[in-house]
Amino acid sequence: MTREEQLVALLKEKNMTITFAESCTGGLLSGRFVNVSGASDVYRVGLVTYANEAKVDLLQVKEETIASYGVVSQETATEMALGACAFAKAQVSCAVTGVAGPTGGTPKKPVGMVCMACCVNGNVVTEEHHFQGNRQEVREASVEAALALALRCLL
Numbered sequence: 001m002t003r004e005e006q007l008v009a010l011l012k013e014k015n016m017t018i019t020f021a022e023s024c025t026g027g028l029l030s031g032r033f034v035n036v037s038g039a040s041d042v043y044r045v046g047l048v049t050y051a052n053e054a055k056v057d058l059l060q061v062k063e064e065t066i067a068s069y070g071v072v073s074q075e076t077a078t079e080m081a082l083g084a085c086a087f088a089k090a091q092v093s094c095a096v097t098g099v100a101g102p103t104g105g106t107p108k109k110p111v112g113m114v115c116m117a118c119c120v121n122g123n124v125v126t127e128e129h130h131f132q133g134n135r136q137e138v139r140e141a142s143v144e145a146a147l148a149l150a151l152r153c154l155l
Helices: 004-016 028-034 050-058 063-069 074-088 134-152
Strands: 018-022 043-048 093-096 113-120 124-130
Touching: 004 028, 004 113, 004 134, 018 028, 018 074, 028 043, 028 134, 043 093, 050 063, 050 074, 063 074, 063 093, 074 093, 074 124, 093 134, 113 134, 124 134
Parallel strands: 018 043, 018 093
Antiparallel strands: 093 113, 113 124
């Protein structure tokens, strides 16, 4: 079984729903998830909050968080995950924010840096990754890592 198939099965078993808040993955995570037959039983909504304003308006990420830690940070990912659960009225969420490249990187936040968070019933676990490769490879690696994080948080 693929990770997304495992995640759908686990969510069904636990009678839980999930939502995704995506930035650098641009909907790729939601797209992978809904490829699974039966995903509609557990999937609430996907939010592609690419712009900072969308993160603030839709996910209730605090402007102060973005100003203090940056949009690519575990703090922002945490607020995205919490906001996604609230917006979708879901028990589980995964949020991803990062620098897919090839531009946009800085010495402190290089291309390939991706922060993600998984929220399960209000409890949040975050991770920071540094992926290698081109833009698409960073996005795909981010999706794999987010699915793996969600599975670990639910098990």
